[in-house]
Amino acid sequence: MDLHLSKEQEMLRKMYRDFAENEVKPLAEWVDENEAFPEETVKKMAKLGMMGIYFPKEYGGAGADVLSYVMAVEEMSKVCGTTGVIISAHTSLCCAPIYENGTEEQKMKYLPKLCSGEWIGAFGLTEPGAGTDAQGQQTTAVKDENGNWVLNGSKIFITNAGYANVFVIFAITGITTDKRGRKKKEISAFIVERTDPGFSVGKHEKKMGIKGSSTCELIMEDCTIPADRLLGKQGKGFGIAMKTLDGGRIGIASQALGLAEGAIEETIKYTKERVQFGKRISQFQNTQFQLADMHAKTEAAKWLVYSAAMKKQNHEPYTMDAAMAKLVAAETASDVTRRCVQLFGGYGYTREYPVERMMRDAKITEIYEGTSEVQRMVISANLGVN
């Protein structure tokens, strides 16, 4: 197993870091304070190929690999959790399912515009009555006499929704009966465009963290789309959703990883400057041990995240790897950012320093794209413990 980054990956890391430091970090506080979606930053990232990092060039991607994408989310999240999740949701939850399940026509129609950042992508699975439990879906899609699909229902907590042009949406297309005679909802995936008739973006959520990421409700009232918007085969939506979330979890794990690393960096800097009882607080053993623990945990999480990315790249099964990476990275991020705030003391609780924002941003990583509890279910199921 090669644990070294390639020359290209080293260069990418340097470029991401430069970009994050100069373009993303200066805006992070403003993005949070004003719940502002950093549109200009997204345009700049798109110009550098960061909105389609691991897709082939023929679809407008940058032709790099999954690990290179992971590092981008990580480096952006080090300074701004919002910016990290924008790339992650766009890439993992919209570009990826289209790339992996789309017809050639669908790929040629959507991927170049998504990868170039002309269009932003989002993913609609969660509903008021159905979170991770995809069987609780209520949104329906019915074929009309012209062969078009007509969608009805609503989706909630959709990342990037306010700014997205393309949505991968899941809906019930029928009821099937399994071998044991139980009725099951048949779910299919669709590509919906923002301008499709009957489609609208609803309420914007006010959140604890990642405040600049646009999280909204999607409403479909007789939303009519042509037959060729079906993504993958009819009835295969549940599998597509689960596979997409496997990939998405690597993205969120990278975001969590970045948040933890960013908080540690800020804390190291601060503890070297801040003096208490005549000593820099970095000179206290508590500070040293806390930071040592935090760094060790974060590095452990990093290898889980990177190895999940490499498995995905190599087309090896990675469902459990992604779940483990997300579980460990998210819990590490929450723990580390909370401890960093503690080391900052009173200043850590103020908005003068970024660690309080990082702590708020970190919490969501334990919740979205499968809570930590769901990750544990996935891992234990893969262990055959049931």
Next chain:
Amino acid sequence: MAFNSSDTAAFKGVWVFCEQREGVIMSTSYQLLSEGRKLANDLGVELCGVVLGKDIKEDYLKALGGYGADKVYYCNHELLDVYTTDAYTKVICDLVEDKKPEIFLIGATNIGRDLGPRCAARLHTGLTADCTHLDVDVAKYKEFLKTTSTIDVDNTVFEENTNLKMTRPAFGGHLMATIICPRFRPQMSTVRPGVMQTQPYDEAGAAKTVIENVDVKLDKSDIHVEVLEVKKAAKKLVDLIGADVVVSVGRGISKDVEGGIKLAEELASVLGGVVGSSRACVDAGWIGADHQVGQTGKTVHPRIYVALGISGAIQHLAGMQDSECIIAVNKNESAPIFDVASYGIVGDLYKVTPMLIEAIRAAKAAK
């Protein structure tokens, strides 16, 4: 006989390029003449000023004698009115080839730093940029090292020669290097404006100085650029790098941003400097980015750096810690800025700064 820069014995005399803009000699020229005079005295040779321009007032030329020039080579030509690399290089190289000076000093202005290297390349000789100290005499050079270096001068061997010893900072002042050009002449050097002291003006010297009109051979075809316009900037951006004095403000002015900046401006104007700032102030939108000192801003090493309400984050220190004299005013006595400060006052900048302005004003007035 063809010009041969390696025939060192054939070269004699010290020259100073006396730059003019819009017909007026620049003050750097006087500083260089003052310095050149010392070198000429040590060598027992003539000091000459070289002026290129069009219809320069004779008084101005004579005045160069007041700062030490024995002779002024005056190159008067229509095409020398406004600086062009081609015209100036040709005229100067022709003159050097004809008269063969051993030392040629040029002010390190934006024009001097364009002209110097081009001439040195054409004459096949060495050029040392941005010198801060010049010697020909080894004994004097050793005296200089005693106060400015960590070298154990008395127990170090120095090669005896009368080569021009050109000392300049390297790596932003972390190192100093003394450069010589032993095999070729003239020994060329550019000197930063403001580095050398101007000696008092000497009427008798001015009266004595000889002006020699040079027969300029210059034609339009010699010049390959066309100057369309020369324009003075309306609002100058802050020249932090070139500033002799920088008064910077930090997060400590948050209480009254306008008042804090005003105090800094006033102190800067009393000291003859400009206003800088920490990154925090720029990020907060209190002051323009052209004022920022630090790793992501400008790196400065002025003679005096005043830090008002700046805690001294590492990234800021990286941009200013090589300033010659650092004066810090900060409420927090454990602020890292005090670790690099030459003088520190623990106090409220809004109270200390006005007193400082007053006291410096009084001290200057007493001079």
Next chain:
Amino acid sequence: MKAIVCVKQVPDTSGVVAVKEDGTMDRAAMATITNHDDLAAVEAALRIKDATGCKVVVVSMGPPPAEGMLRELLAMGCDEAVLVSAREFGGSDTYATSQILAAAIKKIGVDDDDIVFCGRQAIDGDTAQVGPQIAEKLGMPQVSYVAEINVDGKAVTVKRLLEDGYMTIKVQTPCLLTCVKELNDARYMSVGGIMECYQKPLEVYNYETLKDDPLIDVTTIGLKGSPTNVYKSFSPPVKGAGMMMEGADKATVDKLVSILNDKHII
């Protein structure tokens, strides 16, 4: 048309400056960066490429690890790179460096409508000499301190900075421009550019490659061929610990000002 850009890899003096025991700079212990003014030159050339589709060739003289910097410039969008590297070139001063770079540029080939770009100066030496000296060796007109560039066919109009203003200068190609970092904000490498940069051509010019050029002569290159030599190098004395003034009242301020006055600081 093409743009040839001279770049230098320099130690990053904005961070910690490592000094060896003998007082010389410990270059090996310091991070390296592409010189700021040179990056502005690269960006200027790339903008001309964006507008005209011209080729951009970057050339650097330095030790073999400078290849890393050249790859980064290729990742920004430059088309070809040349690394001028040889033991014989080591120790060159600005005069000798300009001889070697001029020979390298001749080898790359200068067409009638080409522009050679340099940064104004490098942060390790701050001399600002190599650009103009290359221009002299190539017999080209030069404009230094360039802060704005407009290219119209073979006519190049630039804004040249003075201390208190600027000159607008028109010059014909081929010419050499030295750029200040205020000229532009250099672009980042792009993800796609990084993925391609190791496939782009990078040629190494050594002594053998250039030795037939009349500019390359042992008497004009390297340490021995350099007109200038280091007579002595030394560190400035370590700054003594600072002085914390007692109090913060008028008496304190007066005392400080009188010290500054006595020491001729003000």
